[in-house]
Amino acid sequence: MATTQLRAAATEPQPTEESVGVELRGVTRRFRSSRGDEVVALRGLDLSAADGEVLAVVGPSGCGKSTLLELLAGLGDPDEGSLAAGGTSSREGRLAACAYMPQRDLLLPWRSALANAALALEVQGVPAAAARRRALPLFERFGLAEFAGALPAELSGGMRQRIAFLRTLLAGRPVLLLDEPFGALDSITRAAMQEWLAEALAAEPRTVVLVTHDVREALYLGTRVAVLSPRPGRLVAELAVPSESPRPRRETVTDPAFTALEEQALAALEPPRP
Amino acid sequence: MTAARRLLPPALLLATGVAAWQAVASLAAVDDLTLASPTETVAALADDLPLLLDGALVTLLEVVLGLALAVVFGAIAAVGMHLVRPLRRAAYPVLVASQAIPVVVLAPLFVLAFDYGLAPKLAIVALICFFPVTVNLLDGLRSVEPDLLKLMRSLGASRLATLRRVELPAALPSFFSGLRVAATVSVIGAVFGEWAGADEGLGRLVLLANNQLQTPRVYAGIVLLTLMAVGLFLLAGLAERLAVPWRRTEDAEA
Ligand SMILES: Nc1ncnc2c1ncn2[C@@H]1O[C@H](COP(=O)(O)OP(=O)(O)OP(=O)(O)O)[C@@H](O)[C@H]1O
Ligand SMILES: [Mg+2]
Numbered sequence: 001m002a003t004t005q006l007r008a009a010a011t012e013p014q015p016t017e018e019s020v021g022v023e024l025r026g027v028t029r030r031f032r033s034s035r036g037d038e039v040v041a042l043r044g045l046d047l048s049a050a051d052g053e054v055l056a057v058v059g060p061s062g063c064g065k066s067t068l069l070e071l072l073a074g075l076g077d078p079d080e081g082s083l084a085a086g087g088t089s090s091r092e093g094r095l096a097a098c099a100y101m102p103q104r105d106l107l108l109p110w111r112s113a114l115a116n117a118a119l120a121l122e123v124q125g126v127p128a129a130a131a132r133r134r135a136l137p138l139f140e141r142f143g144l145a146e147f148a149g150a151l152p153a154e155l156s157g158g159m160r161q162r163i164a165f166l167r168t169l170l171a172g173r174p175v176l177l178l179d180e181p182f183g184a185l186d187s188i189t190r191a192a193m194q195e196w197l198a199e200a201l202a203a204e205p206r207t208v209v210l211v212t213h214d215v216r217e218a219l220y221l222g223t224r225v226a227v228l229s230p231r232p233g234r235l236v237a238e239l240a241v242p243s244e245s246p247r248p249r250r251e252t253v254t255d256p257a258f259t260a261l262e263e264q265a266l267a268a269l270e271p272p273r274p
Numbered sequence: 275m276t277a278a279r280r281l282l283p284p285a286l287l288l289a290t291g292v293a294a295w296q297a298v299a300s301l302a303a304v305d306d307l308t309l310a311s312p313t314e315t316v317a318a319l320a321d322d323l324p325l326l327l328d329g330a331l332v333t334l335l336e337v338v339l340g341l342a343l344a345v346v347f348g349a350i351a352a353v354g355m356h357l358v359r360p361l362r363r364a365a366y367p368v369l370v371a372s373q374a375i376p377v378v379v380l381a382p383l384f385v386l387a388f389d390y391g392l393a394p395k396l397a398i399v400a401l402i403c404f405f406p407v408t409v410n411l412l413d414g415l416r417s418v419e420p421d422l423l424k425l426m427r428s429l430g431a432s433r434l435a436t437l438r439r440v441e442l443p444a445a446l447p448s449f450f451s452g453l454r455v456a457a458t459v460s461v462i463g464a465v466f467g468e469w470a471g472a473d474e475g476l477g478r479l480v481l482l483a484n485n486q487l488q489t490p491r492v493y494a495g496i497v498l499l500t501l502m503a504v505g506l507f508l509l510a511g512l513a514e515r516l517a518v519p520w521r522r523t524e525d526a527e528a
Binding site for chain 2: 096104106108110120151167
């Protein structure tokens with residue numbers, strides 16, 4: 001398997017105009033609930049990730065993590081503040097710069113695994129057969145070749161998530177937005193998937209914003225971890241993860257430095273005592 | 275094996291029904307002119323088979339062409355209403371109201387307008403079948419999860435690419451539900467059409483036989499019409515299984 005330096009591309013944050021990272025400044029997003037009252041999902045959020053960085057965002061359920069990714073992906077605009085991805089701040093620009101992997105795999109049940117991944121190319125105008133030919137090497141590289149012809153219903157949850165990730169990769173965008181890619185998996189599969197993703201990102205380095213509510217996952221996969229408050233989501237802590245990676249997951253999570261960071265993150269997540 | 279087990283309950287029910295029918299028809303109090311027994315019906319079927327089949331062929335043509343028209347126009351209407359929201363807002367209530375028009379009353383008017391031939395029958399069958407096809411297809415198109423549409427948008431898919439690659443395939447099961455309903459009511463439409471004015475067809479044959487007090491022939495005609503409707507229903511189910519292989523439909527067991 002690929003064991004290139006996962007964080008080789010991680011550099012000092014350089015929020016220049018040319019940066020293909022992401023940046024949020026004072027982002028506020030409100031919704032109107034079905035009962036008509038106002039829900040503030042995000043309030044004055046500042047966040048940034050430099051080119052090639054893996055920014056992990058942790059926060060309690062409902063604090064606006066998915067909202068944050070949708071805004072970055074260009075699927076909506078903030079009510080206040082500004083955000084940029086891949087060097088552009090327009091909605092169309094963000095739409096073109098980001099590949100968004102939603103919280104659920106959303107594979108099309110009538111398409112094989114390969115055809116599902118190839119969808120990302122097909123909608124860009126690549127003919128179906130050519131799109132599949134181009135997707136196949138990725139399946140081989142990530143050990144999924146034998147599942148290429150299977151329908152989603154025949155695949156395990158972990159496998160479906162991998163296919164969804166390959167679809168996201170094949171979109172060919174500089175920025176990946178991953179919304180709890182392993183949220184629905186059991187802890188054993190989840191651990192295996194985290195190692196798989198670390199390797200995949202090492203082989204295909206991108207700027208990544210990874211949303212999760214698992215602190216360990218954030219620390220293991222991220223070069224930096226942003227901790228959000230309960231709704232409305234604000235930044236309450238930012239932790240830099242020392243980049244002595246990539247490491248086998250089990251070794252890493254038992255490392256004293258790692259557990260210290262985990263303590264910090266968990267403390268930041270804890271609601272303030274009255 | 276499972277097929278046999280699945281067919282057993284309806285077969286038993288049908289056999290019970292036929293037995294009861296035979297018993298009631300044999301009662302002295304029941305007039306032969308009101309109710310032909312199953313045996314008389316089968317005899318009429320055998321005797322008049324060429325005549326009945328000729329009529330059935332005409333009716334079947336009306337039904338199949340009318341259904342085809344309904345599918346074509348229903349698909350155009352559903353996709354149009356799906357893509358153009360103002361059109362949906364305007365047309366949906368009209369579509370529902372159109373269902374309240376009694377087709378029995380409309381049929382003679384169609385015959386007046388289109389004359390005796392095939393056209394008025396097609397119009398009536400298509401009119402009856404248009405509603406279930408359109409409404410079910412439209413519901414299917416609209417049932418796609420919002421998250422999936424977001425994903426398509428983020429992948430850079432155009433509206434038409436999303437329609438073709440996501441919404442239309444996702445709407446197929448719902449479309450076929452509509453088609454199954456349409457298939458069963460289509461035969462009724464054709465019979466209405468023929469009653470309003472025709473010189474051939476199974477519906478007309480039944481009407482004539484009724485006027486001539488040939489009750490067994492009436493029943494034989496009804497049996498054939500029923501078989502036609504059931505056959506079309508099964509065909510629609512088969513087409514669904516071929517077109518929607520990823521979905522093991524549990525409700526296609528009829
Ligand atoms: N379209 C919407 N309409 C109304 N309210 C919304 C909408 N989208 C999100 N919200 C609200 O905004 C808040 C943040 O939602 P979001 O999905 O971003 O949370 P999350 O952090 O991703 O949660 P989870 O960890 O459970 O996925 C929630 O309270 C949610 O109810
Ligand atoms: Mg979420």
